[in-house]
Amino acid sequence: MKQVRPKKNLGQHFLTDLSIAKSIADTVDVCPSLPVLEVGPGMGVLTQYLVEKPREVRVVEIDRESVAYLHEHFPKLANNIIGEDFLHMDLEGLFGGGQFVLTGNYPYDISSQIFFKMLDNKDLIPCCTGMIQREVALRMASAPGNKNYGILSVLIQAWYDVEYLFTVDENVFNPPPKVKSAVIRMTRNSVTDLGCDWQLFRRVVKTVFNQRRKMLRVSLRQLLSADSVSPGFFDRELMTCRPEQLSVAQFVELTNLVSWQLKTSD
Known part of the structure; x- marks a missing residue:
């Protein structure tokens, strides 16, 4: 052939x-x-x-x-x-x-x-x-x-x-x-439990990198509206970072913050 x-x-x-x-x-x-x-x-x-x-x-x-x-x-x-x-x-x-x-x-x-x-x-x-x-x-x-x-x-x-x-x-x-x-x-690697919801983690990562030049407090508004978040949520130091600055561990932290906020705003 x-x-x-x-x-x-x-x-x-x-x-x-x-x-x-x-x-x-x-x-x-x-x-x-x-x-x-x-x-x-x-x-x-x-x-x-x-x-x-x-x-x-x-x-x-x-x-x-x-x-x-x-x-x-x-x-x-x-x-x-x-x-x-x-x-x-x-x-x-x-x-x-x-x-x-x-x-x-x-x-x-x-x-x-x-x-x-x-x-x-x-x-x-x-x-x-x-x-x-x-x-x-x-x-x-x-x-x-x-x-x-x-x-x-x-x-x-x-x-x-x-x-x-x-x-x-x-x-x-x-x-x-x-x-x-x-x-x-x-x-x-040795990770068996990421420490957050995996599907939300993926969603958070994709959302913020779709606006990679913006600070998290701006890009996260695609997931969280400003009038429904707890006072001071977007004032955290983490929110002044851009996505390329965050480690995997920090993305886990961010995902848990977003998860908590989504639950409290329901």
């Missing part, structure tokens, strides 16, 4: 450098023995190194042409090639309800959605690795006070330790993307 034609509508950029592919595959070794799910294997440049490891490997691929290619070139994976959209998969029963490592050369246009799905299944995914757009990787790994620090930074770092491993140039892909890529690794 001839090689798969990269499809622009699927955001396909096939990695051609085998040494980089092996390096990406080796990032899963931080979580030994766990099975691996690879998202978007394409023609299997990463898969070929994953299957050498002493663990179960499954791949999920939405492109029918790639699925056919994988069946032809990886016959031993036949029962573990899933021709579905990862974003719509039920991950609960994938490995009998057990934990697994998530990895892949992720399509740029849906990488954030992939990581939001990871967060929704964080108890199943103690480790996530792979290659994404460099700009997104920088955001995910960024610390407070950095211009790259944003929604993804806070939400992911609440549950995962993020490592920016290395940068990948454009010229090792077919077709070459217009931006650089980066390989990241996320491993679950």
Whole structure:
């Protein structure tokens, strides 16, 4: 079978450098023995190194042409090639309800959605690795006070330790993307209880970063009207900060303040 034609509508950029592919595959070794799910294997440049490891490997691929290619070139994976959209998969029963490592050369246009799905299944995914757009990787790994620090930074770092491993140039892909890529690794931290309502936490983080240049006392008015809050609520020192200045712990504190205020104003 001839090689798969990269499809622009699927955001396909096939990695051609085998040494980089092996390096990406080796990032899963931080979580030994766990099975691996690879998202978007394409023609299997990463898969070929994953299957050498002493663990179960499954791949999920939405492109029918790639699925056919994988069946032809990886016959031993036949029962573990899933021709579905990862974003719509039920991950609960994938490995009998057990934990697994998530990895892949992720399509740029849906990488954030992939990581939001990871967060929704964080108890199943103690480790996530792979290659994404460099700009997104920088955001995910960024610390407070950095211009790259944003929604993804806070939400992911609440549950995962993020490592920016290395940068990948454009010229090792077919077709070459217009931006650089980066390989990241996320491993679950020790947090089991965030200390606040997770859904409200997400809502607060997204709300204030949508007006990231404004102080919290301004952006939070999207959630809390001035005439319904307790006296002095917006006078706290925390309210003079901008969102990129807050650590995850401070966002937890802020979420609890907002939660208390929402309950008292009902």
